[in-house]
Amino acid sequence: MNRDRLLLCLYLAGILAATLVHDPVWLGAGLALVLLLAGGDALRLLRRALLAILAFNAIISLSYALMAWWQDISPWLTLVRLNLRVLLLTSLTFLFIARANLFRALDFSKGLTYVLGLAYSQALTFRRAHEDFRLALASRSLRRPSLMDRYRASAAAASWYLEKSLHAANQSAQALRSRGFFHD
Amino acid sequence: MTERRYRAVKNSLIPTPPFLKGGRGGISTPSATPAEQNPPSPPLRKGGAPVIQAAGITHRYGAKEVLADIGFSIHPGEKVVLLGCNGSGKSTLLKILDGLIAPTAGQFTYDGESITPARLKHPALHHRFRREVALLFQNPDAMLFNPTVYDEIAFGPRQMGLTDLDQRVRHWAAQVGVTAHLERPPFSLSGGEKQKVCLAALLALEPKVLLLDEPTAALDPRSTGWLVDFLSGLGVTTLITTHNLSLAPELGSRALVLGEDHRLIHDGDIHGLLGNMELLAAANLVHTHSHRHGGVEHRHSHVHDWQ
Numbered sequence: 446m447n448r449d450r451l452l453l454c455l456y457l458a459g460i461l462a463a464t465l466v467h468d469p470v471w472l473g474a475g476l477a478l479v480l481l482l483a484g485g486d487a488l489r490l491l492r493r494a495l496l497a498i499l500a501f502n503a504i505i506s507l508s509y510a511l512m513a514w515w516q517d518i519s520p521w522l523t524l525v526r527l528n529l530r531v532l533l534l535t536s537l538t539f540l541f542i543a544r545a546n547l548f549r550a551l552d553f554s555k556g557l558t559y560v561l562g563l564a565y566s567q568a569l570t571f572r573r574a575h576e577d578f579r580l581a582l583a584s585r586s587l588r589r590p591s592l593m594d595r596y597r598a599s600a601a602a603a604s605w606y607l608e609k610s611l612h613a614a615n616q617s618a619q620a621l622r623s624r625g626f627f628h629d
Numbered sequence: 630m631t632e633r634r635y636r637a638v639k640n641s642l643i644p645t646p647p648f649l650k651g652g653r654g655g656i657s658t659p660s661a662t663p664a665e666q667n668p669p670s671p672p673l674r675k676g677g678a679p680v681i682q683a684a685g686i687t688h689r690y691g692a693k694e695v696l697a698d699i700g701f702s703i704h705p706g707e708k709v710v711l712l713g714c715n716g717s718g719k720s721t722l723l724k725i726l727d728g729l730i731a732p733t734a735g736q737f738t739y740d741g742e743s744i745t746p747a748r749l750k751h752p753a754l755h756h757r758f759r760r761e762v763a764l765l766f767q768n769p770d771a772m773l774f775n776p777t778v779y780d781e782i783a784f785g786p787r788q789m790g791l792t793d794l795d796q797r798v799r800h801w802a803a804q805v806g807v808t809a810h811l812e813r814p815p816f817s818l819s820g821g822e823k824q825k826v827c828l829a830a831l832l833a834l835e836p837k838v839l840l841l842d843e844p845t846a847a848l849d850p851r852s853t854g855w856l857v858d859f860l861s862g863l864g865v866t867t868l869i870t871t872h873n874l875s876l877a878p879e880l881g882s883r884a885l886v887l888g889e890d891h892r893l894i895h896d897g898d899i900h901g902l903l904g905n906m907e908l909l910a911a912a913n914l915v916h917t918h919s920h921r922h923g924g925v926e927h928r929h930s931h932v933h934d935w936q
Contacts, residue, residue, distance in 0.1 A: 574768065577766055577767075577768055577771040578771045580724060580729045580730070580766075581766050581771040581772040582774070583729055584727055584729055584763075584764045584766075585759075585772065585784060585785060585831075586759065587755070587756050587759045587760055587785065587788040587789065587834075588755075588756065588788055594774075594784075597774045597775060597776070598774040600774070601770075601773060601774035601816065602774075604816065605816075
């Protein structure tokens, strides 16, 4: 077994453990272990993970806190557990992606390598496009863009991503079918 | 058809509006008052000094070098074509010249003023630079986010607080031929129409320098012809990237060529460049393949009339 496949197995085991453990102390210990493994990149990793989950977790946490208030129950244990678990899973995933070569980890399966290749090329395309959307707004703005301008620019970008994703998915499926990948 | 004759026919078919002709001072909306055209900003230097001067520009994305020691000057009114194969660093160079990304090394000045993303945080410089230097992105979708074409063209002038906003929007919409679409959302337009809307949105600011990134890449032949004519009539300094050699002489008189090693390998007259097959081959701008003429087969480097 190559190093990257071993890391993949450890990562999957870590994901499974993080979903089975419910005690916030153990979830916290898991997060501390991930940050320890990240070494000098720990702070950057934590910052990226926090930013990645901020919007999603804020909405879920607020909704749950409201529901708990309505039903007159204490929300704290659930909120701590939920947020710690999501942060642990995200940090673990970021660490794994940074340390392992996914292509080598999945090279035992031709099908998985194809799917990974498609996903990776899409991610690169979207990353470049995201940068262009951001720079285009900056380039056209004589002063700091208003909240409404930023909202509109984000909405236009999201709409473009969606349309592009659907088109790319359709093209990819046709290309794979044309090369005999599907046998339906 | 010789170039002279082509020009003669072109000019007889498509008369250039007088206000689009010539002038080193840039472009303007005809009916705008001088005060509206030029809201207070630091004065531009006059004379033959370069409007853009780049020295030793090097840029890396991680370990990958995309530009290496690039240096050149562009003078007011010049029309320069930046040629290079895919991945040679053309788009990155334009983004650096638009002050959007900082080069890893080297510097460039606009009208004698050093430009970096950090220096552009100064409001007066930022306002002036963004008004006078405009970048057309290769992907027009990246630039369009307003609810209607009208708002898209008005986006820049609104920030300038101009009083002739409506007149200005309608003028530039008419110039690029999108008046019929003014109330439509930009995302519903075709690729060529989006490109025209982007151009109108930039021109509505009456910039002094236009940086255009592969403006013909998504255009059909008719729209490409229109764009060539339109740009040739604009009295504004332009730097246009393309990898289409056939079109290059129509877009400018001077060529900068980026090699596959991301260095500037040519800076000079475009017609001289087009005769230098060795240089074009080194820049991966021409290709070689076999031809059959009757019973004779041979190979040579060349470029097709339309790429």
